[in-house]
Amino acid sequence: MRRTGTQSPADSSASPVDRDELLRRLAGRNQCRDANTLTVNASALDDFFARFEPTTRTA
Template identity: 65%
Template sequence: MRAAGGRRRMVYLSVEKDELLRRLATRNESEDASALTVTTSALEDFFACFAAPADDEEAVVYTGDLDAVLAPTGFSAPTRTTRPRAIRRRGRR
């Protein structure tokens, strides 16, 4: 990755367990072919093993501000005039 000019960036999305359980229930009801069923037990196992990133891990905590996540990379969040999901290099059009 680094040889190709890439950089790693850990982005932590803090979500309460109850909210994840709610989302999981909705997802598991989906008939979409790409919706993998995940059991409540599997989520519980994940929570038992997971630790939020420590300060020395240089994680960015996502709070809804995409520009705060992208700023160190030189990219900016899409605007209404750009295509959805488009991320553009700052200074380029």
């Protein structure tokens, strides 16, 4: 089932890690300044959760 923008951006029920923990991890990751990193802020994370579609298993 596709998650829609009508769900709360903080709803991370499809994620194995809760939003606060992801933000904590991103805070450390965002300190990296090498060419292979991209800053991900809370707004970008919420946007991702609003559009995230978990994979479905087919047997």
